[in-house]
Structure formats: structure tokens, C-alpha cells
Amino acid sequence: MSAAIIFVLLLVLMLTGMPISISLGLTVLTFLFTMTQVPIESVALKLFTGIEKFEIMAIPFFILAGNFLTHGGVARRMINFATSMVGHWHGGLGLGGVMACALFAAVSGSSPATVVAIGAILLPAMVKQGFPNKFGAGVIATSGALGILIPPSIVMVMYSVSTNTSVGALFMAGVVPGILLAAFLGFTTWNRARKFGYPRQPRASWVQRAKAFKDSAWGLFLIVVVMGGIYTGIFTPTEAAAMSAVYAFFVAVFVYRDLSMKDVPKVLLNSANMSAMLLYIITNAVLFSFLLTHENIPQQMADFMIGTGVGMIGFLIMANILMLIAGNFMEPSSIVLILAPILFPIAVKLGIDPVHFGIIMVVNMEVGMCHPPVGLNLYVASGITKMGITELTVAVWPWLLSMLVFLVLVTYVPVISLWLPRTLGMM
Numbered sequence: 001m002s003a004a005i006i007f008v009l010l011l012v013l014m015l016t017g018m019p020i021s022i023s024l025g026l027t028v029l030t031f032l033f034t035m036t037q038v039p040i041e042s043v044a045l046k047l048f049t050g051i052e053k054f055e056i057m058a059i060p061f062f063i064l065a066g067n068f069l070t071h072g073g074v075a076r077r078m079i080n081f082a083t084s085m086v087g088h089w090h091g092g093l094g095l096g097g098v099m100a101c102a103l104f105a106a107v108s109g110s111s112p113a114t115v116v117a118i119g120a121i122l123l124p125a126m127v128k129q130g131f132p133n134k135f136g137a138g139v140i141a142t143s144g145a146l147g148i149l150i151p152p153s154i155v156m157v158m159y160s161v162s163t164n165t166s167v168g169a170l171f172m173a174g175v176v177p178g179i180l181l182a183a184f185l186g187f188t189t190w191n192r193a194r195k196f197g198y199p200r201q202p203r204a205s206w207v208q209r210a211k212a213f214k215d216s217a218w219g220l221f222l223i224v225v226v227m228g229g230i231y232t233g234i235f236t237p238t239e240a241a242a243m244s245a246v247y248a249f250f251v252a253v254f255v256y257r258d259l260s261m262k263d264v265p266k267v268l269l270n271s272a273n274m275s276a277m278l279l280y281i282i283t284n285a286v287l288f289s290f291l292l293t294h295e296n297i298p299q300q301m302a303d304f305m306i307g308t309g310v311g312m313i314g315f316l317i318m319a320n321i322l323m324l325i326a327g328n329f330m331e332p333s334s335i336v337l338i339l340a341p342i343l344f345p346i347a348v349k350l351g352i353d354p355v356h357f358g359i360i361m362v363v364n365m366e367v368g369m370c371h372p373p374v375g376l377n378l379y380v381a382s383g384i385t386k387m388g389i390t391e392l393t394v395a396v397w398p399w400l401l402s403m404l405v406f407l408v409l410v411t412y413v414p415v416i417s418l419w420l421p422r423t424l425g426m427m
Contacts, residue, residue, distance in 0.1 A: 002295045006031055020334045024284035028291045038294065046290045047283060054238055055167055056282065058157050060275035061241035065222075066108035067267045067274075068248035073258030074219035075117035077212075078103045081220075084212040086186075087201035091193020093129055094139045095186055097122045101143035102182040105150040107222045107244070111332075111369055115144030115380045123384055130199050133385055134395035135192065141381040141392065142399035143185050145366035148332060150178035152226055152241065155332050155362055158282065162289065162340035165354045167237040168230050172421040173355045175227075177363065180416065181406050188402045218251045231424060278333055285337030298345040305346050312350045316411050319343050320364060327368020331376055335368065336361060359417040363407050370396055370403065 006027060013023035032038045069075070082103065083096030097118060104114050119140040126136040148155040151171035160167040192198075204212070213220075225247055226240045235243060252259040259267070292298055305315060322343075326335045340361065347357045369377045371393065378392050387395070410416050 002031075002035070003297045003300070005035070006291065006295070006297070014329070020330055020338075021281040021284045024281075024288045024338070028284070028287040031291060036294070043287070043290075046287060053161055054236075055157055055160055056279070058152075058167070058238040058241035059154055059278055060271065061238070061245045062109035062152055062154055062157075063274050063278075064268070064271040065241070065244040065248040066110045066113040067271045068245070068252045068259065069104070069107055069219065069222075070113050070117040071252065071259050071263065071267055073256045074107070074216070074248075074251065075100070075104055076121050077216035077256075078219060079118060079122055081209075081212040081216040083201060084204040084209045088203035090190050090200060091131075091135075091198045092201040093122065093126045093131065094135065094189040094193055094198070097126070097136070097139045098143045098182055098186045098189055101140070102146050102150060102178065103216075103220065103223075105144075105146040105148075105178070106152075107219060107226075107248075108147055109152040109154045109241075111145050111147035111366070112376055112380045114147035115140055115377050116384070118144065119381060119384045133387060134391070135196075135198065137381050137385045137387055137392055138395040138397075138399050139185075139189055140384075141375075141377045141396050142370050142403065143182070144377050144380070145369050145403075146178055146182060146185075148369075149174050149181060149359075149362050149366055151175065152237070152244070153362065154278070155336055155365055156358065157237070158333055158336045159340055159358045159361060161282065162285070162337055163344045163354060163358070165358055166426065169355050169421045169426045170358050171227070171230060171237060172424055172426055173359050173417045174362065176420050177359055177406075177410050177416055180410075181363075181366075181403070184402045184406045185399055188399050192398060218255050222247055222251070231426075281333050282337060285334070288338060289341040292341055298342055301342060302346040302349045306349060312352060313412070315346060315350055316352070316360070319347070320360070320407065320411060323361060323364035324367060327364065327371070327375075330368075332365035332369065335365060353414060353418060355421060356414045356417045360407075360411050363403075363410050367400065367403050367407060370400055 009030060010023055010027045013026055014020060032043060079096060079100040082099035083093060086095040086099055089095055100118050101114050104117055108114055123136045123140060127133055151174045153174060156170040156174060157167055160170055222244055226244050229235045229240050230237055253261060323335060323339060326339060348354060369375050372378060372389050378389055382389055382392055
């Protein structure tokens with residue numbers, strides 16, 4: 001009964017157009033103060049203890065690093081390197097966009113940042129070379145979603161905070177699925193370009209490729225700093241985030257010099273605004289999780305599902321459908337913070353690995369970012385291309401279809417996610 005009241009109250013508040021973070025907070029406070037005897041002191045205490053986890057500190061640092069790189073010309077150099085490698089294939093600039101998104105995702109941790117950084121440079125170049133606007137928009141809007149799967153990933157940090165799963169193991173688990181999804185998106189791009197006869201670039205010489213690599217090396221080295229540091233144990237994922245922010249500042253201001261010192265305060269302010277917004281969502285989600293645990297709702301749902309004999313395969317089908325539906329109304333951070341405390345106990349009881357389930361959630365979030373009505377990547381791409389959301393929805397469907405095929409694959413073949421962290425001894 002209490003579960004029904006909580007979820008109906010949350011749904012009603014969300015349908016009024018109220019921001020999800022405030023809807024969560026109001027749902028918790030209304031229920032706690034009208035239907036339970038929980039003292040207000042314990043609520044206040046939970047607010048503070050809920051966000052004092054060391055892992056949460058990684059979020060503002062990764063946001064800051066991504067903003068420095070977005071403003072610091074790293075994206076342009078990565079695009080040049082990517083197109084020098086694959087530009088001579090069918091749909092060369094489009095393939096270069098997929099590869100550049102994958103590379104930039106590995107240093108930014110954010111999907112919208114990847115779409116902005118790569119799309120703002122690549123899309124005008126694609127139109128100029130004769131690609132239809134829809135094709136370029138489809139490539140960038142979907143490939144930008146790699147920002148939350150290829151580590152470092154802010155969404156993975158949030159999953160870790162919600163479920164106490166190792167951030168390092170999640171980061172390593174995202175590497176192989178991230179590369180595989182990039183390959184899926186690249187194949188779709190190549191196939192459509194070949195089918196419609198889209199332009200190719202002249203094959204770059206090895207000297208040109210070497211020069212493009214040299215120009216982008218400072219940005220690419222950040223991948224080694226973050227992933228190498230975590231794997232070797234030199235620093236934790238949170239310390240890696242701080243290192244990446246300092247390194248990104250150094251590269252943008254002193255190496256590439258695309259960002260002047262007078263622009264730095266603006267980047268810091270933008271990063272602080274975004275971090276505050278996410279931390280506010282996390283705080284309210286922590287309260288929501290506290291309420292669910294207090295009312296024993298996850299345990300009751302787990303017992304009910306196991307009692308129905310639905311099994312692992314059936315649960316994963318239902319979980320995927322639920323997360324894909326949630327993707328129609330909420331952005332990734334909110335979905336993870338609301339659904340992880342509910343679905344995670346059931347997954348663990350059914351014997352699903354916590355790290356594998358985390359990757360399944362992240363891939364669902366990626367799909368959600370690429371379809372309406374709240375697909376964040378569509379809105380970002382709309383701002384760059386000046387196309388309407390309906391037009392963009394039609395443009396992305398071939399890539400979205402390949403992402404759904406990939407979701408099924410990663411859901412039922414756990415080794416894709418778990419091979420690397422197990423090989424590296426992180427599980």
C-alpha cells in the first residue's frame with residue numbers, strides 16, 4: 001500500500017511539470033511527515049550523510065575537465081585525427097564523427113558535452129561536403145551518447161553511489177561495450193553512406209596521420225592518465241577525476257592555448273552550475289532511496305518477483321522495458337537514482353552481477369538520450385543543426401535501431417561487460 005502511495009504521489013508531482021529533483025524531495029517529505037513517525041532530525045542527517053561519499057566528488061571534477069576540453073580545441077584535433085584514419089571509407093566524415101565521439105567520450109564523461117564539442121565542428125563540415133543535414137545529425141546525436149558508456153562516465157559514478165558498486169570496476173566494464181557500440185554505430189553510418197553514395201575523403205598518407213596524431217596526442221593522453229591510473233592503483237576514480245580536471249586545464253590553457261586565462265572563470269562558473277544541479281538531484285534521490293528502504297519496498301518487490309518465478313531472463317526484459325519507458329520522461333541521472341535502489345536488490349537476488357547490471361542501465365540511458373520527448377542529445381543536436389525534434393527523431397532511427405540490437409546483446413551476454421574487469425582482477 002505504501003509503495004502505491006509513494007509512486008502515485010511522485011507521478012502526480014512530475015505530471016504537473018515540476019522538476020524531478022523537487023518532485024522527489026516533496027514526495028519523501030510529504031510521506032514521511034504525514035504517514036510515518038520518522039523524526040525530522042533523521043531526515044536532515046540523511047541529507048548530509050547521503051552526499052558525503054568520496055565517489056560523488058568525481059562528478060564536479062569530470063564536469064570541469066569536460067568543459068575545459070570542450071572549450072579548449074581538443075575536439076577539433078580529435079576530429080582531424082579520426083578523419084585521417086577512416087575518412088577514405090564510405091561516409092568518411094560521418095565515420096570520423098563516430099570515432100571522434102568515442103575518443104572525446106573517453107576524456108569528457110558527458111554525453112551532451114560530446115555532442116556539442118564534436119557536433120559544432122563536424123556538422124557544418126559535413127553539410128559543406130555534401131552530406132544531408134539529417135545524416136550528420138543522426139550520426140552525432142547517437143554517437144554522442146557514447147559519452148556515458150565509455151569511461152570515465154558521470155552516470156556510472158551515480159550508479160556506484162546508489163548501489164555501492166566499485167566505480168573502478170564499472171569504468172573498466174564500460175570499455176569493451178563502448179568500443180563495440182561505436183563499431184555498431186560506425187557500421188550503420190558506413191552502410192547508409194554506401195547505400196546512398198555519400199562522399200568520401202581522399203586517403204590520408206601515413207605522414208598526415210602521424211601529424212594528426214601528434215596534434216591530438218595531448219588530449220588522447222588524458223585517456224591513459226585516467227584509465228591507466230585507475231588500473232595500476234596509482235589513484236582512485238575520484239582522484240583520477242581531479243587529475244583529469246588539472247590536466248585538461250593545463251592542456252587547454254598552456255599547451256593548445258585555445259582557452260585564455262580570462263575565459264577560465266566562465267568555465268568554472270558553468271561547471272559549478274552544472275555540478276550544483278546534479279548534486280541537488282542526488283541529494284533528493286538519496287532521500288527517496290532512504291524512504292524506500294525505510295518502508296522495505298525494494299525487499300518486498302524482490303520477494304514478489306522471485307515468488308512469481310519470473311527468472312533472470314524475464315526480469316531483465318521487464319527491467320529494460322521499464323528503463324526505456326522512463327527514458328521517455330526523465331534524463332539519465334534521475335532514472336539511475338530513482339530506479340537503481342528499486343531494481344538493484346532484485347537483480348542481486350536473481351544472481352545478476354552488480355557491474356553487469358550497471359552497464360545494462362547505462363546502455364538503456366544511452367537509448368533514452370536519443371529519442372523524444374526528453375532525449376537530451378536531440379535537444380543539443382537541435383540547437384546545433386536548427387532542425388526540429390520531430391525531424392531529428394526521423395533522422396536518428398537507423399542508429400537508434402542498432403543501439404536497441406546492441407542493448408539486447410549486452411543484456412544477455414554478460415561476458416561483454418565482465419571480461420575486462422575480471423581479467424584485470426578488479427572483481
